[in-house]
Amino acid sequence: MAPAREQFSDHSDHTSQGDGAESKPTPPGFRSAVEALRSVRLRPELEIEATKPPQRLAPHAYALEAAVVDGDEDLADGRLVLLHDPAGHEAWQGTFRLVTLVRAELEPEMAADPLLPEVCWSWLTGALEARGLSYGSAGGTVTRAGSHYFGELGSRRPATQIEIRASWTPGExxxxxxxxxxxxxxxxxxxxQIAGLPPSGPADATVVTLPQRRGPQAS
Known part of the structure; x- marks a missing residue:
């Protein structure tokens, strides 16, 4: 991945159109929304790049993937997809939709907290609200999965991964x-936040963070 300060230096087209939409021009609104994504500069710990978007979720789509990096270690990673249907979508209650997957590995003692799923979901809604963003029709899941290692891998410590899958309709x-x-x-x-980094400014100064943790292990 390219560092955030250099993100989107490659202006190749990473947008997609649904089946049968190859001949349709890209709507100006979607083009503006994508250009706005390309203009963002994030925290230096974030490495982000455009990636191939899904093909059949909407007539138009654009996708990003990112990781929070500390040296050679990924503390968290995720994917964000912007969908657009100019005709509108009943389930979205709008013409745009954002879909995300975010995951990180936690220390076992933190993963045992019974309120962790609720807290993680509040991180998503809290991040949007802290930036003063309007949104609707938000939904998703928070999943934690534990791994115990045996045999030749028995020397590894047990690991627990938290995963947030969510989608919401951004306010127009x-x-x-x-x-x-x-x-x-x-x-x-x-x-x-899910990576355990401290707040970087006023927008997330009121957010509760977890201590630093191990990043997701390569499969």
């Missing part, structure tokens, strides 16, 4: 285009 701004830059910044706040 001028011309019906949402503040995608603001939503990406809030998503970056969420990634840093």
């Amino acid at each position: 701004g001028p011309g019906g285009v949402p503040d995608t830059a603001g939503h990406l910044t809030a998503w970056g706040d969420l990634l840093c």
Whole structure:
């Protein structure tokens, strides 16, 4: 991944269109929303790059993947997808939708907290609200999964991974285009928070963080 300060230096097209949409021009609103994403500069601990988006979730899509990096270790990683259907989508209650997957590995003692799923979900909504962003129709899951190692891998410590899968409809701004830059910044706040980093400024100064933790192990 390219560091955040150098992100999007490659302007190749990472947008996609759904089946049968190859001949349709990219809507100006979607183009503006994507350009706003490309303009964002996040915390230096975040490495982010555009990636191939899903093909069939909406007529137009754009995707990013990111990791919170400490030296050679990934403390958290995630994927954010911007979807757009100019005709509107009943389930979204709008024409744009943001979909995310965020995950990090936790120390066993932190993973044992019975309130951890509720706290992690509040991190997502809190990150959006701390940035003053409007959103609706939010939904998702928080999953924690434990791993114990045996045999030749028996020397490894037990590991627990927390995973947030969520989607929400960003509030529309001028011309019906949402503040995608603001939503990406809030998503970056969420990634840093689940990674255990301290707040970087007033927007996340009231957020409760967990202690530093190990990053996801390579499979």
